[in-house]
Amino acid sequence: MEGELAMAGMKEGAKWTPPVDFRNPCLSIDFGTTLDGRITSDVDPKAEYPFARTIGNFCGLAGAIPDAIIRGTGLVQEGKGTALDLFGEKSIVGGLSRKKTAAVLEYEKQIHENIDIRIVPPDRNHFGKVPVCADIAMESGIAMIGCDCGRDYSGEDILKEIGADIYSNHGKDVLTQVIDHVCARMALRLVDVAAEENLIPPERIHRIHRAGSDIRQKAGDHYGRDHRTGGSL
Numbered sequence: 001m002e003g004e005l006a007m008a009g010m011k012e013g014a015k016w017t018p019p020v021d022f023r024n025p026c027l028s029i030d031f032g033t034t035l036d037g038r039i040t041s042d043v044d045p046k047a048e049y050p051f052a053r054t055i056g057n058f059c060g061l062a063g064a065i066p067d068a069i070i071r072g073t074g075l076v077q078e079g080k081g082t083a084l085d086l087f088g089e090k091s092i093v094g095g096l097s098r099k100k101t102a103a104v105l106e107y108e109k110q111i112h113e114n115i116d117i118r119i120v121p122p123d124r125n126h127f128g129k130v131p132v133c134a135d136i137a138m139e140s141g142i143a144m145i146g147c148d149c150g151r152d153y154s155g156e157d158i159l160k161e162i163g164a165d166i167y168s169n170h171g172k173d174v175l176t177q178v179i180d181h182v183c184a185r186m187a188l189r190l191v192d193v194a195a196e197e198n199l200i201p202p203e204r205i206h207r208i209h210r211a212g213s214d215i216r217q218k219a220g221d222h223y224g225r226d227h228r229t230g231g232s233l
Contacts, residue, residue, distance in 0.1 A: 060147035
């Protein structure tokens, strides 16, 4: 339901944005505290009923990951503080830097070594502490793509430790850069899984590849294909 609402909201917003052509097949990702989103199929122009079907869903953790990193700094309330509490709605460095420093790159790698992004196994009833029916989804032909840290957020304390280390040694500026790059890389890895599962039509892959290349250029790094530490489109 969350994924359906996220996609419906994006489609509604796109109606009032003239340059945006937002139609099926679609892939939407919503980074709240938890992750949600949906992938819809292409529709044959000759089909009697021009309705797409759901072929993929996103679930698990999203904003909870940067929130845990921030809580390690001691600058927000323990257990309840969020990244928005510290930074507000805008990054204090104005977006992704064109070139990563060695420190930002190293912290990003450390964090992503603990982030698990993949098709949710059918024997799991939780992924990232979010209840799922992965077996039913698989039987229904719907790919469930999940994001976790450890198993059911068991890696939260690791994220806090990394956050504390970043802040104590480099301050808030590097901290916000790391979080920006970590979240951008999470989005790329999610799309990677969808592409590798053939959930994105070939004619759309080129557009995503171009968008991903732009993000990588801004991030100042080229990602490999290892899903434990990141992937390429």
